[in-house]
Amino acid sequence: MLRLWGLGGVGEIGGNKLLLEGGDSGVFLDFGVSMSVKRRFFSLHLRPRTPTYLSLYLMTGVIPRLGGIYREDLLRIDSPASSILDKAPKPRVDACIVSHAHIDHYGHVSLLSPNIPIYMGSTTHLLIKHRQETSSQRELEGQVLHYRDVEDNVEEERRVATFRTGDKIRLGGFTIRPIHVDHSIPASYGFVIEWGGQTIAYTGDFRMHGPKSELTWDFVEEARGVDALLVEGTRIGEVERVEERDVERDLDKWVKSHEGKLVSIMVSEMDFDRLQTVIRVAEENGRSLILPVKVMKMLESLKTAQGIKVPSLGDNVSVLLDRRGSGRYDIERDYRGWMRKTLQQLHDKGVELISGPRISKNQSKYILVLSRPESITELAWIKPEPGSPLILSTSEPHNEEQEIEREKLMNWAALLGLKVLKCHASGHAEQGSILRLISEIGAKTIIPIHTEDEELFSKLVSTHMPGSRMMRIGGTQPIITLG
Ligand SMILES: [Zn+2]
Structure with a gap:
C-alpha cells in the first residue's frame, strides 16, 4: 500500500x-x-x-x-x-x-x-x-x-x-x-x-x-x-502570463528612456534568469553593470556547475562596495568574513570594486543591481538624479510582512526622488x-x-x-x- x-x-x-x-x-x-x-x-x-x-x-x-x-x-x-x-x-x-x-x-x-x-x-x-x-x-x-x-x-x-x-x-x-x-x-x-x-x-x-x-x-x-x-x-x-522576454523588453525600454540617469534594479538574489536578462540589457545599452558582492559570488560559483552557462561579464561589470566600518571602503578594515575574502579575490582578479560616491559622479554609465531591500540605503550615498528609475523586478508582496517591507521601500524611493517602475515574470x-x-x-x-x-x-x-x-x-x- x-x-x-x-x-x-x-x-x-x-x-x-x-x-x-x-x-x-x-x-x-x-x-x-x-x-x-x-x-x-x-x-x-x-x-x-x-x-x-x-x-x-x-x-x-x-x-x-x-x-x-x-x-x-x-x-x-x-x-x-x-x-x-x-x-x-x-x-x-x-x-x-x-x-x-x-x-x-x-x-x-x-x-x-x-x-x-x-x-x-x-x-x-x-x-x-x-x-x-x-x-x-x-x-x-x-x-x-x-x-x-x-x-x-x-x-x-x-x-x-x-x-x-x-x-x-x-x-x-x-x-x-x-x-x-x-x-x-x-x-x-x-x-x-x-x-x-x-x-x-x-x-x-x-x-x-x-x-x-x-x-x-x-x-x-x-x-x-x-x-x-x-x-x-x-x-x-x-491567468496572466508574463514571460522573461516581456521583462527584457520593459527593462530595455526604461533604460533607453532614462538616458543620463542612474538605473537601479531590485532583483532576487538567486533569480539567475533575471540576472541574465539584466546583463543582456546592460550590454545592449552600453551600460556597465554593478552587482552586489553576494550575487557576484553566486555567479562565480555557478561557473563550476555542470550544464549552467554563466554569461561572461568581462570588463563590463563591477561590484558594489557597501559603506561599512570606517566608511572609507577599506577592504581589510571595513569588511569581514566571506565578504572580505570575496572582495579580495575579486580585486586580485582585476574586477573593479566601486563605491557610492564614485557611482554618483558617473550616473548615466551604470545599471545598479540591488538584491536586498536594505540596499536602498546605499542610494542615499549615491544620490541619484531626481527622476532616476528604481525598477522592482521581484514578485509582489504576498503577506503582511512583505507589504510593510514594500511600504518602507516606497518611502525611501519617495524620499530620494526615485521613479518606481515594476516588471516581473513569475517562477x-x-x-x-x-x-x-x-x-x-x-x-x-x-x-x-x-x-x-x-x-x-x-x-x-x-x-x-x-x-x-x-x-x-x-x-x-x-x-x-x-x-
Ligand atoms: Zn520555489
Missing part, C-alpha cells in the same frame, strides 16, 4: 513536507519551512532559543509531530519536545529528497536527524552551500549541509548525496527519477517515483513560460501516464499552464499542493479533466492511500 502524508505545503503556498510511504520504506519529498504557519507565531525578534526550537515549533505546528525524525542533540536538551513526540507516529524515513534551493522546500532539513540522508541536485547543493557561506547568522535553521552539535559544539557534516536529471535513486522499495523543471532558481527538479508497480509524479515548483520551459516539458514526457500527480498550484487563480505557472501540464500528463489521480485555493483547483480539474479523480490532502485528512 502506498500512502502519502501531507505534513506541509498542503492548503498553503510553500512549506512542502510530503512523506511517501510504501511498505516499510518512507521518503520525504522536501522538508521546507512553512512560512505561513511560522509567521503566525514568530518574527525576527520573537523566535525560539536553541533548547526550545523543537518544542515551540511542534506546539505551534511549524513542524509536524512525527517521532524519530528530528535532531537527537536538540531533543536531549528539550524535554517538552520529547514528551510531545512520545505518542506521535514514528514512520520509517529512508531519506529526504529536496526539489530545489528555495527555503520553503529545504529550510527545515536543518532540524532533521543527521541519520536521515538528504538527496539534492548537484547545483542545488552548490546554491545551498553559497547561502550557508554568505549568511551572517549561524542560526540553527541555517544548518543544512553541516550542523553544530549543541552538546559537544562540534561541527558535523550531514549525509548529502547529489543527483542529476536521468539518475535513478533506489531507496527502500522506491525508485526515484529526478527530472529538471523550469523555475526561478537553477537546478529545480520534479520527480517520477515508482513503488510496487505504482507510479507517482511530483512537480516541485515549476513554470512553463520561462526561458528554459523545455525543461518542464522533459518532465511532462517522463511523467506521462503516471497513476498519481502531485502538482503545485501557487498561481491557479491567475510559477499560471492557470492555463497548470491545466495544460495536468492534461498532458494524464494521471488518474490529481493531488493539488502548494496552493491556497484547492476549491478552484478542484473545480477546474473536474471541468477540464472529467476522467481524472481529484484527491485532497491535509486538514482532517492528512494521510491518503494511493492506488
Whole structure:
C-alpha cells in the first residue's frame, strides 16, 4: 500500500513536507519551512532559543509531530519536545529528497536527524552551500549541509548525496527519477517515483513560460501516464502570463528612456534568469553593470556547475562596495568574513570594486543591481538624479510582512526622488499552464499542493479533466492511500 502524508505545503503556498510511504520504506519529498504557519507565531525578534526550537515549533505546528525524525542533540536538551513526540507516529524515513534551493522546500532539513540522508541536485547543493557561506547568522535553521552539535559544539557534516536529471535513486522499495523543471532558481527538479508497480509524479515548483520551459516539458514526457500527480498550484487563480522576454523588453525600454540617469534594479538574489536578462540589457545599452558582492559570488560559483552557462561579464561589470566600518571602503578594515575574502579575490582578479560616491559622479554609465531591500540605503550615498528609475523586478508582496517591507521601500524611493517602475515574470505557472501540464500528463489521480485555493483547483480539474479523480490532502485528512 502506498500512502502519502501531507505534513506541509498542503492548503498553503510553500512549506512542502510530503512523506511517501510504501511498505516499510518512507521518503520525504522536501522538508521546507512553512512560512505561513511560522509567521503566525514568530518574527525576527520573537523566535525560539536553541533548547526550545523543537518544542515551540511542534506546539505551534511549524513542524509536524512525527517521532524519530528530528535532531537527537536538540531533543536531549528539550524535554517538552520529547514528551510531545512520545505518542506521535514514528514512520520509517529512508531519506529526504529536496526539489530545489528555495527555503520553503529545504529550510527545515536543518532540524532533521543527521541519520536521515538528504538527496539534492548537484547545483542545488552548490546554491545551498553559497547561502550557508554568505549568511551572517549561524542560526540553527541555517544548518543544512553541516550542523553544530549543541552538546559537544562540534561541527558535523550531514549525509548529502547529489543527483542529476536521468539518475535513478533506489531507496527502500522506491525508485526515484529526478527530472529538471523550469523555475526561478537553477537546478529545480520534479520527480517520477515508482513503488510496487505504482507510479507517482511530483512537480516541485515549476513554470512553463520561462526561458528554459523545455525543461518542464522533459518532465511532462517522463511523467506521462503516471497513476498519481502531485502538482503545485501557487498561481491557479491567475491567468496572466508574463514571460522573461516581456521583462527584457520593459527593462530595455526604461533604460533607453532614462538616458543620463542612474538605473537601479531590485532583483532576487538567486533569480539567475533575471540576472541574465539584466546583463543582456546592460550590454545592449552600453551600460556597465554593478552587482552586489553576494550575487557576484553566486555567479562565480555557478561557473563550476555542470550544464549552467554563466554569461561572461568581462570588463563590463563591477561590484558594489557597501559603506561599512570606517566608511572609507577599506577592504581589510571595513569588511569581514566571506565578504572580505570575496572582495579580495575579486580585486586580485582585476574586477573593479566601486563605491557610492564614485557611482554618483558617473550616473548615466551604470545599471545598479540591488538584491536586498536594505540596499536602498546605499542610494542615499549615491544620490541619484531626481527622476532616476528604481525598477522592482521581484514578485509582489504576498503577506503582511512583505507589504510593510514594500511600504518602507516606497518611502525611501519617495524620499530620494526615485521613479518606481515594476516588471516581473513569475517562477510559477499560471492557470492555463497548470491545466495544460495536468492534461498532458494524464494521471488518474490529481493531488493539488502548494496552493491556497484547492476549491478552484478542484473545480477546474473536474471541468477540464472529467476522467481524472481529484484527491485532497491535509486538514482532517492528512494521510491518503494511493492506488
Ligand atoms: Zn520555489
